[in-house]
Every structure is written in C-alpha cells, then in structure tokens.
Amino acid sequence: MTSPPAAATAAWPRTPTFEDRAAYRDAIPRSFWIDRRSDPPSYPPLEGSVEADLCIVGGGFTGLWAALHAKRRQPDRRVVLVEADRIGSGASGRNGGFVSASITHGIANGLSRFPDEIETLQRLGHDNFSGLRSDVEQLGIDCDLEVNGDLLVAVEPHQVGWLAEDAELLAAHGHDVELFDRDAVRAEVDSPTYLGGLVNRTGEGLVDPARLADGLGAAAADLGVAVHERSPLDSLAADGPAMRLAGGGGEVRAERVLLATNAFPPLRRALRRWILPVYDYVLVTEPLSREQLAAIGWRNRQGIGDTGNQFHYYRLTDDNRILWGGYEAVYRFGGRVDPRHDVDEATFAALSQHFFATFPQLRGIR
Ligand SMILES: Cc1cc2nc3c(=O)[nH]c(=O)nc-3n(C[C@H](O)[C@H](O)[C@H](O)COP(=O)(O)OP(=O)(O)OC[C@H]3O[C@@H](n4cnc5c(N)ncnc54)[C@H](O)[C@@H]3O)c2cc1C
Incomplete structure (x- = not known):
C-alpha cells in the first residue's frame, strides 16, 4: 500500500522530478543507525x-x-x-x-494543550534531559551525544511570527535563545527556503x-x-x-x-x-564533501526542524551525512506494523524533493 503524494504548501513544490527520485534509487532500505553497527552486543533467547x-x-x-x-x-x-x-x-x-528536553513537542504546543501543567512538564522534561546526559556519561556510553542546541526555521511568512512567540516563551522559561532574521539564519545554515530562525541552546542535542x-x-x-x-x-x-x-x-x-x-x-x-501506529520516514545522504558542507554552512551542527504542521527534521551525522525526515505521518489500514512498510516510495519521493528544494546547492548528492 502506498500513501498519497505530499500535499503542496507554499514552501514545497508539488511533483517530484526524475532527479528527485534518482537521488535515492540505490539507497539501502534499512535503518542507517542499525545498519552501520559493526558488532552489537547480543543476548540469548528466552528458554x-x-x-x-x-x-x-x-x-x-x-x-x-x-x-x-x-x-x-x-x-x-x-x-x-x-x-x-x-x-x-x-x-x-x-x-x-534528536534529544529534546521538551516532552510536549515544543513549549507552545505544551502550553496550548496542558496550560495548568506546563511548569511540571517543563521540569520533568529538563530532569529527563539531564538524566540522559548523566547516564551516558556515567555509564560511558559511546553514542556521539552532541549537546549543541537546535535551530527552528520558518519557511512560510506566517511562521516567522510563531518563532518570535516561541522565543519569548522559551526565554521566559529560562532557555538561552536567539532569534534570526532571514540573512542571519542563512548565515547559520544556507537555504533559500529560510525566512527566519530560532536557535535554542538549552536542552537540545543529538545522539546515535x-x-x-x-x-x-x-x-x-x-x-x-x-x-x-x-x-x-x-x-x-x-x-x-x-x-x-x-x-x-x-x-x-x-x-x-x-x-x-x-x-x-x-x-x-x-x-x-x-494504540495508533503511524509510520514516519527518513532518508540519509552519502557523506558530504568539504565543499558541499561549505556550500550550506551548518558549522554549529545543531539539529534543524521547520515549523509547519507537517514538519521536516534534519541533522548531520558524525560522518557528515544529512539525515532528513518527517513531513508525512502514514497510518496503514488496521494499524498494521510490518517490515513491508519500511519502504514507502511516495514519501521517499516527497522527502527527496523537499530536501533539494531546501538545499539546491547539493543537487547531485545521493
Ligand atoms: C522515523 C522516526 C524518527 C523519530 N525521531 C525521533 C527523534 O529524533 N527524537 C525522539 O525523541 N524521538 C523520535 N522518534 C520517536 C522515538 O524513536 C520513540 O518514541 C522511541 O524510540 C520509543 O521507544 P520505545 O522503547 O517505547 O519503543 P521501541 O523502540 O519501538 O521498542 C519497542 C520494542 O518492543 C518490542 N516488542 C514489541 N512487541 C513485543 C513482544 N510481543 N514481545 C517482545 N518484544 C516486543 C519491539 O521489537 C521493540 O524493540 C522517532 C520515531 C521514528 C519512527
């Protein structure tokens, strides 16, 4: 079963091109993280x-x-x-x-749904985040934890105002934030789709x-x-x-x-x-060359998300690939969970198209 094609928004073109599809034609349809583990610990079956x-x-x-x-x-x-x-x-x-101290998918979302409990939810989220950090450190887990904040970007005009509201809320809750206009965000990470950005340096990181x-x-x-x-x-x-x-x-x-x-x-x-199983997909590129990386900036390596209802999230891996995911949330009739659904051509095509719309400098990368 395939999902319907991605709905068009002002930011995202509608029909994936031959080139968009060709970019992932020889991709291996397995989890990047699982696939590259060389020798994971193994445990005996229950007997x-x-x-x-x-x-x-x-x-x-x-x-x-x-x-x-x-x-x-x-x-x-x-x-x-x-x-x-x-x-x-x-x-x-x-x-x-992505590792986030927010357990409400952003503070504005948390505030709108749980206004009476937002302080508790914020506190629990920060406890969670610091608990994760201290476990990784104390247990000596080698998982490329990078605590480098995140960048939320606006790709449509009305989202610029949302970022300003988010910045105010986060600052009021003690976060270290910085609001960027179009030029400033493009100096941070260069995409022609960006209209503004919000860096949150508190409680955000990345992990393998x-x-x-x-x-x-x-x-x-x-x-x-x-x-x-x-x-x-x-x-x-x-x-x-x-x-x-x-x-x-x-x-x-x-x-x-x-x-x-x-x-x-x-x-x-x-x-x-x-229980409602929903599929969400990611694509991972080949490692970017130094020139490709220079063409998009991204020196601070923070995870990035855009601000729409259907949003993308993307990040660099330790070997400078871009992991690019999100946008579609695909429900299968009857809530089936099946390895056959690990591949979804329509979603891959939309993700690839949106990737190249965001980073046209990387056209040609697989
Ligand atoms: C594409 C994608 C991207 C995501 N990105 C992020 C992100 O960047 N940041 C973030 O915080 N979250 C993200 N999430 C969500 C996050 O991965 C999950 O919330 C989290 O991993 C859930 O962990 P879990 O242990 O509850 O479930 P799982 O990791 O799914 O573990 C459940 C386990 O139960 C086992 N199991 C099921 N039935 C049985 C049975 N009958 N007997 C024995 N074992 C059984 C399964 O094999 C499975 O290993 C993402 C999810 C997806 C799918």
Missing part, C-alpha cells in the same frame, strides 16, 4: 521457565531505561527484559536521534540512537538484568497473584510486568484501541 520480580517486554528506550532504574533502585530485584527482535530494533534504533540503545542494554545486563533477544512473547495471563508471559521456547512468571512495546500490537487486547 525454559524463569521466575522474576519484574518482567519488561520490549528492548527499546522505554524498556531499557526502566530496567536500569528498576535495578538501580533495588539491586536484588530480579528483572527480566524480553525483546522480540534485537535490542533497539524498533523505533529506538531507527529515529532522527542505536548505539545509545546498545549501551543501555549492556549497562542493564552489567547490573544483572537478564536480557533476552529474538524472543517474541505472545501471551500474558494472570497466574495467581503473578502474571505468566510466554512465547517461543520460554516463559516468565513475574509479580510485575511492564509492557514497553510502543506501537507494536500489545499483549493485552484491551489496549489495542489506544
């Missing part, structure tokens, strides 16, 4: 019957961090983490790698998400969490005061269970109607 105090289902950031915290708080707690595939193989190993997940898995295992990969669980049932989870060749009986399975079909049927 036989295991007793635990806590069973965590899912080895993404939610499950991994929960396992770490559970062990740290109570080292003698028996924690088992069961992952259907490999650690970080879900969304955690295939995302943009797959290596972060690997590091968290290894740290959890070091603390004594029993980690199992390639072990899809398919049942969860009460067993006296405990729960019994089973799948493949093994089962876990645990007093407590944490379902950290994100948008995958949940083990409790009753949860299904609350």
Whole structure:
C-alpha cells in the first residue's frame, strides 16, 4: 500500500522530478543507525521457565531505561527484559536521534494543550534531559551525544511570527535563545527556503540512537538484568497473584510486568484501541564533501526542524551525512506494523524533493 503524494504548501513544490527520485534509487532500505553497527552486543533467547520480580517486554528506550532504574533502585530485584527482535530494533534504533528536553513537542504546543501543567512538564522534561546526559556519561556510553542546541526555521511568512512567540516563551522559561532574521539564519545554515530562525541552546542535542540503545542494554545486563533477544512473547495471563508471559521456547512468571512495546500490537487486547501506529520516514545522504558542507554552512551542527504542521527534521551525522525526515505521518489500514512498510516510495519521493528544494546547492548528492 502506498500513501498519497505530499500535499503542496507554499514552501514545497508539488511533483517530484526524475532527479528527485534518482537521488535515492540505490539507497539501502534499512535503518542507517542499525545498519552501520559493526558488532552489537547480543543476548540469548528466552528458554525454559524463569521466575522474576519484574518482567519488561520490549528492548527499546522505554524498556531499557526502566530496567536500569528498576535495578538501580533495588539491586536484588530480579528483572527480566524480553525483546522480540534485537535490542533497539524498533523505533529506538531507527529515529532522527534528536534529544529534546521538551516532552510536549515544543513549549507552545505544551502550553496550548496542558496550560495548568506546563511548569511540571517543563521540569520533568529538563530532569529527563539531564538524566540522559548523566547516564551516558556515567555509564560511558559511546553514542556521539552532541549537546549543541537546535535551530527552528520558518519557511512560510506566517511562521516567522510563531518563532518570535516561541522565543519569548522559551526565554521566559529560562532557555538561552536567539532569534534570526532571514540573512542571519542563512548565515547559520544556507537555504533559500529560510525566512527566519530560532536557535535554542538549552536542552537540545543529538545522539546515535542505536548505539545509545546498545549501551543501555549492556549497562542493564552489567547490573544483572537478564536480557533476552529474538524472543517474541505472545501471551500474558494472570497466574495467581503473578502474571505468566510466554512465547517461543520460554516463559516468565513475574509479580510485575511492564509492557514497553510502543506501537507494536500489545499483549493485552484491551489496549489495542489506544494504540495508533503511524509510520514516519527518513532518508540519509552519502557523506558530504568539504565543499558541499561549505556550500550550506551548518558549522554549529545543531539539529534543524521547520515549523509547519507537517514538519521536516534534519541533522548531520558524525560522518557528515544529512539525515532528513518527517513531513508525512502514514497510518496503514488496521494499524498494521510490518517490515513491508519500511519502504514507502511516495514519501521517499516527497522527502527527496523537499530536501533539494531546501538545499539546491547539493543537487547531485545521493
Ligand atoms: C522515523 C522516526 C524518527 C523519530 N525521531 C525521533 C527523534 O529524533 N527524537 C525522539 O525523541 N524521538 C523520535 N522518534 C520517536 C522515538 O524513536 C520513540 O518514541 C522511541 O524510540 C520509543 O521507544 P520505545 O522503547 O517505547 O519503543 P521501541 O523502540 O519501538 O521498542 C519497542 C520494542 O518492543 C518490542 N516488542 C514489541 N512487541 C513485543 C513482544 N510481543 N514481545 C517482545 N518484544 C516486543 C519491539 O521489537 C521493540 O524493540 C522517532 C520515531 C521514528 C519512527
């Protein structure tokens, strides 16, 4: 099934060209981060019957961090983490790698939806951000964490005012921000689509998400969490005061269970109607040459997002590729999650077209 073509906005042209499509013709349709891991730690499948105090289902950031915290708080707690595939193989190993203190997708959005709780949400977000930084540092996780702020850009005239409002709100909440006009933002990163920009130097950074997940898995295992990969669980049932989870060749009986399975079909049927899997895609270029990089600037390497309802996010990797994603959010009928949907030609074409509209200097890059 393919998604409809991207809706046109003033900033984005409507029909992808042959060149836009040719740019990704020989792309490998796999997660860049997962694909380049050379030797990720591996863990045995679940076998036989295991007793635990806590069973965590899912080895993404939610499950991994929960396992770490559970062990740290109570080292003698028996924690088992069961992952259907490999650690970080879900969304955690295939995302943009943007790390943000905002847990409301921006302060203006948070304020409009949760006006009474925004102070708490801001505080929790900053606790989260500093917790991530200190875990990465203390556990010695090598995941290219760059804490270099981010840049929000306006690509349509009305968005310039939004940036000014955002700047005011962020400054009022203690963020170090700077508002750029068209010339100033183009001096920072040069795109003819930019009309203004907002740099936020507080609570924003970038990471290699797959290596972060690997590091968290290894740290959890070091603390004594029993980690199992390639072990899809398919049942969860009460067993006296405990729960019994089973799948493949093994089962876990645990007093407590944490379902950290994100948008995958949940083990409790009753949860299904609350879960809406949506696909979001990224393209990653080949490494930029020094000349290509010089043509667009981007010396401060901050992650960039544009301001529309359908927005793009993009960043440099450690080897100076551009990861370019977002815009479409594709829902499949019935909420199916299937590796076949890892490729979406219409979305790739739109992303490629928008990329070259943003950086025409890079025409020819693959
Ligand atoms: C393209 C894309 C870009 C994104 N960019 C960003 C970004 O830049 N910054 C950001 O903060 N967020 C981003 N996100 C969101 C972010 O990746 C997720 O919010 C986060 O990774 C969710 O982590 P998780 O542990 O909850 O889920 P997941 O990482 O999806 O982990 C769930 C795990 O559960 C396992 N599982 C499922 N069912 C079972 C079962 N029955 N038995 C055993 N295991 C099971 C799966 O195999 C999977 O590994 C992005 C997401 C996508 C898709």
